Amino acid sequence: MNRPYVLNRTSEEKMRKNPAPKKLIEDFLEISHRLRQGGLTFGAGGGISARIPRSSKVLIKGWEVASEDAREKDISLVDLEGKQLNHVKPCLETHLHLETLKVREDIRAVIHAHSPYLTSFGKVKKHLPKGRLRNYPFLNLSTDFAPYADPGSKELAHSVAGPFRKEEVICVIMEDHGVTVVGADLFKAYYRLDILEGMAKTFILTEILLETIKNK
Numbered sequence: 001m002n003r004p005y006v007l008n009r010t011s012e013e014k015m016r017k018n019p020a021p022k023k024l025i026e027d028f029l030e031i032s033h034r035l036r037q038g039g040l041t042f043g044a045g046g047g048i049s050a051r052i053p054r055s056s057k058v059l060i061k062g063w064e065v066a067s068e069d070a071r072e073k074d075i076s077l078v079d080l081e082g083k084q085l086n087h088v089k090p091c092l093e094t095h096l097h098l099e100t101l102k103v104r105e106d107i108r109a110v111i112h113a114h115s116p117y118l119t120s121f122g123k124v125k126k127h128l129p130k131g132r133l134r135n136y137p138f139l140n141l142s143t144d145f146a147p148y149a150d151p152g153s154k155e156l157a158h159s160v161a162g163p164f165r166k167e168e169v170i171c172v173i174m175e176d177h178g179v180t181v182v183g184a185d186l187f188k189a190y191y192r193l194d195i196l197e198g199m200a201k202t203f204i205l206t207e208i209l210l211e212t213i214k215n216k
Ligand SMILES: [Zn+2]
Pocket: 045, 046, 093, 112, 113, 114, 151, 177, 178
């Protein structure tokens, strides 16, 4: 059942004293570092966010912070409406993260990355012959596509968040830009991104090799 996230005010009161559990901060930094190590994003591009349990507060990567170098001091704290709650300015795609977190209550973590194979795959997916993705059902059915909009814009945030209303969609490929993947927590979102990027890589390399054989 797709229900948007609704704040429980009693829970919000309880979380005021300790807005960000230590474990969530540790997970946040671990996944930030893994993104670059796994070649899933580059430089200061991309970013991750996670909702603090039982609150309307969100941890999100800071402005122009490279994922591999992120430290606790680089994590911004905002509310779901985008109000900055600590001294760290949030990353460029804050609108995208928050709109996506608000779509479904089971979405508690968002990763936006610039993974090259999945991004390239998204560009050609709709032009592939019917049945070509028969052996890649996860890649085929779990991904959707958002047309190009300017980075950091509200238009981009809405075009990315929209497809996540469908429960089966876990990844939205953003035209000529990157991907956004969701999960119940940061690790689940990361594993999804990692496996989808691997599948897209296999698909692309297979297509290239088949083409080489055909033209021999
Ligand atoms: Zn981006």
